[in-house]
Each structure stands twice: as structure tokens, then as C-alpha cells.
Amino acid sequence: MTRNDGRAAFWFLLPYLTLFAVFLVGPLAYGFWISLHDWHVLGKEVPFVGFDNYAAALGDDLFHIALARTAYFVLLTVPAGNALSLLVAVGLNQRYRATTLFKVCFYVPVVLSIAVTAVLWRWLLSSESGLINHYLGTRVQWLGSPTWAMPSLALMTLWWGLGGNMLVYLAALRNVPKEQLEAASLDGASPWQRFWAVTWPSIGPATLFCLIMSVIASSQVFGQTFILTNGGPADSTLTVVLYMYRQGFGMYQLGYASAVAYLLFFLVLALSAIQIRLMARTLRSR
Amino acid sequence: MSVRWFLAMVLGLVAVVAGQGCRHAAPTDERVVVVDFWNGFSGPDGAQMEKIVHRFNQEHEGRIRVNMQIIPWGTFYDKVTLGLAFGGAPEVFVIHVNRFPEYAHHGVLGPLDDLATRDELDREDFVEAAWEASIWEGRLRALPLDCHPLGLYYNLDLFEDAGIANPPQTYDEFMDAAKKLTRDNDGDGRPDQWGFAFTWLHSNSLCFLNQFGAGLLDDKLETSGLDTPQASQAMERMLDIIRAGVAPPPEGQDAWLGFQTGKVAMALEGVYMMTSLVEQKGLRFAAAPVPQFGPRKAVWAGTHLLAMPDGLDQSRREAAWTFMTYLSENSLGWAEGGQVPVRKSVLNSPGFRRLQVQSQFAKQLDHVVYEPRSIHSNLIATFGDSAFEAILNGLQPPEKALATASRRIDNRLRKR
Numbered sequence: 001m002t003r004n005d006g007r008a009a010f011w012f013l014l015p016y017l018t019l020f021a022v023f024l025v026g027p028l029a030y031g032f033w034i035s036l037h038d039w040h041v042l043g044k045e046v047p048f049v050g051f052d053n054y055a056a057a058l059g060d061d062l063f064h065i066a067l068a069r070t071a072y073f074v075l076l077t078v079p080a081g082n083a084l085s086l087l088v089a090v091g092l093n094q095r096y097r098a099t100t101l102f103k104v105c106f107y108v109p110v111v112l113s114i115a116v117t118a119v120l121w122r123w124l125l126s127s128e129s130g131l132i133n134h135y136l137g138t139r140v141q142w143l144g145s146p147t148w149a150m151p152s153l154a155l156m157t158l159w160w161g162l163g164g165n166m167l168v169y170l171a172a173l174r175n176v177p178k179e180q181l182e183a184a185s186l187d188g189a190s191p192w193q194r195f196w197a198v199t200w201p202s203i204g205p206a207t208l209f210c211l212i213m214s215v216i217a218s219s220q221v222f223g224q225t226f227i228l229t230n231g232g233p234a235d236s237t238l239t240v241v242l243y244m245y246r247q248g249f250g251m252y253q254l255g256y257a258s259a260v261a262y263l264l265f266f267l268v269l270a271l272s273a274i275q276i277r278l279m280a281r282t283l284r285s286r
Numbered sequence: 287m288s289v290r291w292f293l294a295m296v297l298g299l300v301a302v303v304a305g306q307g308c309r310h311a312a313p314t315d316e317r318v319v320v321v322d323f324w325n326g327f328s329g330p331d332g333a334q335m336e337k338i339v340h341r342f343n344q345e346h347e348g349r350i351r352v353n354m355q356i357i358p359w360g361t362f363y364d365k366v367t368l369g370l371a372f373g374g375a376p377e378v379f380v381i382h383v384n385r386f387p388e389y390a391h392h393g394v395l396g397p398l399d400d401l402a403t404r405d406e407l408d409r410e411d412f413v414e415a416a417w418e419a420s421i422w423e424g425r426l427r428a429l430p431l432d433c434h435p436l437g438l439y440y441n442l443d444l445f446e447d448a449g450i451a452n453p454p455q456t457y458d459e460f461m462d463a464a465k466k467l468t469r470d471n472d473g474d475g476r477p478d479q480w481g482f483a484f485t486w487l488h489s490n491s492l493c494f495l496n497q498f499g500a501g502l503l504d505d506k507l508e509t510s511g512l513d514t515p516q517a518s519q520a521m522e523r524m525l526d527i528i529r530a531g532v533a534p535p536p537e538g539q540d541a542w543l544g545f546q547t548g549k550v551a552m553a554l555e556g557v558y559m560m561t562s563l564v565e566q567k568g569l570r571f572a573a574a575p576v577p578q579f580g581p582r583k584a585v586w587a588g589t590h591l592l593a594m595p596d597g598l599d600q601s602r603r604e605a606a607w608t609f610m611t612y613l614s615e616n617s618l619g620w621a622e623g624g625q626v627p628v629r630k631s632v633l634n635s636p637g638f639r640r641l642q643v644q645s646q647f648a649k650q651l652d653h654v655v656y657e658p659r660s661i662h663s664n665l666i667a668t669f670g671d672s673a674f675e676a677i678l679n680g681l682q683p684p685e686k687a688l689a690t691a692s693r694r695i696d697n698r699l700r701k702r
Contacts, residue, residue: 041371042392056701062694128540144537146681233537234676249364251665252388 031258039255046255053259063260065235066243067267069150073239074218076154077161081218082210085162086203089169090195103170107163114160114223121156122228143229146236153224153237161217165210172206173199201283208279212272219268240264319605321352322376324366325590326359330561334623341619342612350605352378370394375595377606381428383419383589384657384664390422391661396596398426401607413651416589416628419659428591429610431617432625434556435587435654436493437647438577439563442570444479444551453552453574457523460552460577464532467551481532483541483550484524484678488667489586490554491674494520496655497580502670503658508699510692511658512670521677521684523579528678537679556588557647560624573646587654589628626651662698669694 035053037046057063088106092099109117124131125142133139142152176199184194222241225231231238231246240260248257327335339354355376357365363385369375370389381389389395402409409417416430440453448467454460464481471478484490495501498520501511511517527533534541542559544550546566554576563571576585592613594606613620617627618637626648632638639645657663673691676682682690 040392041367042389042394044393060694060697061690141537146679232672232675233679234681235672246668250668251662252367 032262034254035256035258035262037255039253039258041252041254049255051259053256054263056256057260057263062235062238063240063243066238066240069235069237070219070221070239070241072150073154073157073221074215076151077157077218078211078214080154081158081161081214082165082207084158085165085210086169086207088162089166089173090199092166093170093173103166106166109160110163112160115227117156117160118224118227121152121159125152125156125228144233146234149229149233149237153221153228156228157218157221157224161214165214168206168210169203172203176202204279204283208276208283211279212275215271215275216268219264219271318348319350319601321350321378321602321605321609323352323354323378323609324357324362324376325354325380326357326362327380328356328358329558330565331558331620331623331625332356334620338613338616338619341616342609346608350608352609370595377598377602378592378594378609380431381591381593383416383430383591384667386419386428386591386593387422387659387661387663389593390427394596395422395427396594396598396603398429398594398607401603402426405607405611407611411630413628413630413633415587415651415654415656419589419656420591428593429614430628431590431592431613432620433587433589433628433651433654434558434625435585435647435650436489436554436556436576437585437643437650438552438574439545439555439559439571440552440574441545441548441550442572444548448551453572454577455575456577457579460579461527461530461532464527464552465530468532477531477534478549480534480544480550482527482552483533483544484536485541485545485553485555487536487674487678488671489556491521491524491670491678492655492657493554493576493584493586494524494579496584496586497578497582498523499580499582501655501658502663502666502695503660503699507658507660510695510699512673512688512695513692517688518684520580521674521688524678525684535679536675557626557644558624560643573643575646575650583653584655585650585653587650587656589656590625660699665698666695669698 036048036050038049038052039046092103092106112120122143123129127133127139127141127144130142132142140148142148180198180202181194184198189197220241221239222245225237225239225242226245229237231242241264244257244260244264247253247260323339325332325335336354339352343350343352366375366379366381371394381395386395401407412430413433416433420426420428420430438453444467445451445453445463448463450463450466454463460482467479467481468477469479470476492501495511495517498516500514500517500520503509504511528535541550541553542555542562545553545555546563546569548569557573560573563569592610594603594610598606614629615632617625617629618632618635621627621632621638621641621644624644626644627633627638628651633648633651638648657667660666669691673682673687676687677684681687
């Protein structure tokens, strides 16, 4: 690349970089700055407190509960969600009529906002008049019981987010080398063997991408619990972002809320790094 | 289409939009002071308030024009707070009594003493608790509009069927009535008509605590008030009602819907819920003061305060004050929508006495208990609520849940 190319590239990148800096890097840095202060929205003074907010959050048992509940939600949604998305993608990757119609059907929930989805599921999950209890013939308090509230939110999230990962998996499945699949069939491999030996390794990067994105998304779960359970019953669906929201917009403690946001950020960053490491090793070893 | 035409169209559009904006912003008359008034009355109470504002605007035509904006409570405080912090706050806004200390502490509410003194506003005409609640560090920072205590709503038809003539006043009478009112009509071993149900755990639990002499904080507002024998006794009494089988565990119940549809015979709710019963077809109900469940008379209550931001210019401040006092003086109309006014002159008026339900609630005005006057009140309440929920659903024994809540409250109070 010549020097002129570099200059041209700079000018082409400039608009994006400007927006990136103004709307992402700037607020991020400012958020970190806020997290180092005792910053009440209405406070005339905002004393610098160093990492006190971080220490306070790490020492708060409600924050621990929120972390544990968020981890539980991630465990409920990420493996099952990815398995389902892959399953549906494999199903839709076959040649039969109306696959496009099905793709659209599976993808539609992704387009819905979480508010709409949550209101819809509130009706489905209603203990008195909900369809789910009606068909199961049960009277379970899906959202009213500490045991069932989180799994119910996870179930709803699976339905809501299925289509997004499905598209990624579908695209990856299209790129699985046909020659290899054919060669495997000729060698007498069963469909199951073909999937494990040919398809699965070649969609590895897509799987990694989907896993990371879903861990990030699930760690930030908010709308579901905010709208349907508001953290209850008895804190059973109190997630980290809801905890942060309460600090920021219930108590207007922006410093503390920013510290919680940064703690979550570091946690998700660490999780993503670990996933990339692990997956990269697995992919290389193949 | 040529570029020139396109530009002309865009410019035209901009001109139209900008023109609309200007027309909206510019008052028709320079002398008219515009007062923005924000509240969260998104139910039938909003319609009632709209009427009063409309009347005010008619009576003050050419001088003051009030623009009322209803913002549902869920986002109301976010808007007000950001407006107060960064500009854009309305001239008059409503604030709940339990949120008042937080705002008063930060000095964002304008003082009203001089205006009240000048206009000889008679403080003796106000219910004392409400007036005291509007004062912060010796200065009047708001004007109380109403008081909304809990009360006992009861279903007249179910009471008649059970042969109960009067609403219960004591715990024993209450349990006696609740037992008679609980029925398993279809014989499946599960009552399909309950004598009582806890509706909003927050207000119901605080009411019981207050009657046992406990509260979220101690009297000095320095430590948690939940780690006391009295608090445990209060929660035990609530549990007794559930254990006796006359009230369902609150888990996943829409208790208020149950009362509206005649499946629950008694409930403790605020006076503001009255309108949702009036609208219910086929429901005959009445109200009474909250029975005495504990050793002392006390009832949970809230109040809507009217406040203006600090630092308004003179003309807007005057106009805001005129409007606030108008609302206060004309609070009979407001009471009709399901409120208890705090002006004694209104309370004693024949117009208010005619309001049967509201008058029953008003009987409790001399022993209403507000939530603690702490700047952390809003946060502390969430700790209490978690405990109440866990206790009443049988997830944790009262001592354990109350101890957890107390630890959280004390932690919070220690941090400044």
C-alpha cells in the first residue's frame, strides 16, 4: 500500500471513525469517569471517590444475587438456544417446498421488540388464563413462582432469539463443502457421521460467533425481567442490568450504576476472551 | 426530478415544519404566562385533573395558561429528575411524599414560604401530617394536594350472604368475618371465594408494621426498623391470616382483580383505587377504615405534593403559585376522582361529606403514617418489599428475611 492509498483510506474511514468516537468511545470513557465519582443526577457536587463504587458493588449481596441469576439465565439460554437454532437451520437447509416461508416464520420474532414479545408472553404464561397452562392442564404460576420465573423468561427468550442465530447457521451451512459431503456419503457415512465429521467442523467459526454473541446478549438481559417480573418474585429474576437500572434510574446514583456497568463489561469481555481461546484451540486441533 | 426541484421541496418542507414549531411555541399574547404542569395521573384521576385545569384556564384567561402533561408514573420521575438536573423541568409538578426528601435534599425544589406568608395561607387549614411533610429543613418546599390512605374495601353482596352487618374493626372481628366469607363452593378443597387477599404487598405490609409500632427505619432514621420484635410480630400476624386459610398466598395472584370480580370479599387498598370499582359492573362495595390488626392505630398513606423548581423567574413563579393554590383550594373536584383532600375547609364541606367512600378513608387522617422521611427512602423500600414478598409467600421465615433487609438498609445508611 502506498502512502497515497493510506491517506485515501483515512479519508474514507473518517466519517465512520468520527461517529465511532463521538457516539461510542466518548460516552464509554465518560461513563468510566462517572463511575469514579459519587454522582447523583441532582447533586451540586460530584466528589471523586476512586474505585469506591466498584468496591461497594462487589460487596453488595444483591449484586452477587444479580450475578448468579444472570449466570443462570445465560446457562438456560445459550446452550439450548444455539442447539435449537442449529437444529432449525439444518432442518431448513434441506430442499423442500416452502422453506422460505418457514425461514420467515422463525425469523419474525427477532424483528419484534422485547416489549411486544413480553406482553405477548405475559398472556401465554398467565397462570389463570394462559395458553401454556391450558394445554399442559396445569396451574403453574409461571411468572409468580421463584422456581419457574427464570426458566419462563428463558423459554420466551429462546423463542424470541431463535431466528437471529438461525440465519448465521444457515449461511454457514451453505458454505459447507459439498464435495466433502458427497465423498463422505460415497464412503458410506451415515447422515449423523457426515454432520459430525464434515458439517460441524466447517461451521466452527459460525458457532463461535453465535456463542459469543449470545453470551453477550444473555448477560445483558433486561427487557424480559423488567417488563414481566421486575426482578421478582423475591429477587429470583434480578439480573445485573436490572440491578444497574435500579441504581441509575431508581436512585439516580449514576456513579454507582456506571461502576456496575463497567463490572459487567469486564466480565463479558473476560468470558468472550475465554470462549475465543477455547474455541480457537478446538478449531486448530481439527 | 432535477436537483433544484428536489432542493426546493426540501426547503419548503423545512419551512412548513419550522413554521409549525414556531406557531406552537409562540404564545398568542405576550402577557399570558404559560405554566407547564406535569403529573402521572394516567388513570381516571387524570381526566378529573384535566377538568380542574380547564376551569382554571377559563378563569385565568389572558393571564395564565396551564399546559398539563400526563407522564405515566413509571417514567415520570426520570423525566422530572433530568429536567431538574439539566433544564426543561415544568413550572409545576407532582411529587409523592416518599420521594420528597430526595429532591428537597438536593435543593431543587423552590421555597414557598414567602408566597404562603404574603397570601396568608392558613396552615391550620391543612391536615398536620401533610403540611409537616412538605417542609424540609424549616422551609416550605411543596404544597400538599391530597392524602391517600389505605382503607378496607368490602363487597356488600358477599357480606350480606354471610350475614355480616358491619365491616370489622378489630383483628378478631376481621378473622371472624374472613372465615365466614371464605367458601369452597365447588368442593375441590380449594376456596373459590376468599375472605381477604393482600393486594399491594408494599402498602399492606407497611400498614401492619406501623400498627405494631415498626417501620422501615427507626424513629431517628439512622438504622433499619425491620430488625425488631415488633416487625416480626407484624409479619407473623399477616402470615396468620394466610395460615388460617382465609387469604391466598400472594404468589402470582391478581388480588385486586379478585376483589373486582367478587372472588375476594375484603381488601386493603388506597382510596385512589375506588374508581376502578365504580366502573366494575355488578359490584356493590363499600369502604371502611382499616381494622386494627396490631396494638396501635395506624394506617399507611401517601400524599401528592405540588412543587415548583428552584430558580424560576418572578412572573412564572407567581403564576405557578397561583395555580398550585387554586388546585389546593379546589380539591373537592380532585377528591371526587378518588382522593382525600388535606384542606380542612374542604373536608368539612357538605360536598365532601356526600362522597361516601372518600369520607370513610378520611376518618383515618389523624393516624396516617407516611414512609420514612429519608433521602434513601426509595431504595430502602425495595429492600423491604423483597422481604415482605419472601415472607408472605413462605419462601423465608420472617426473622431471616427481615434480617437480610435490615443488613441491606444499614449498609446503605452507613454510606453517608
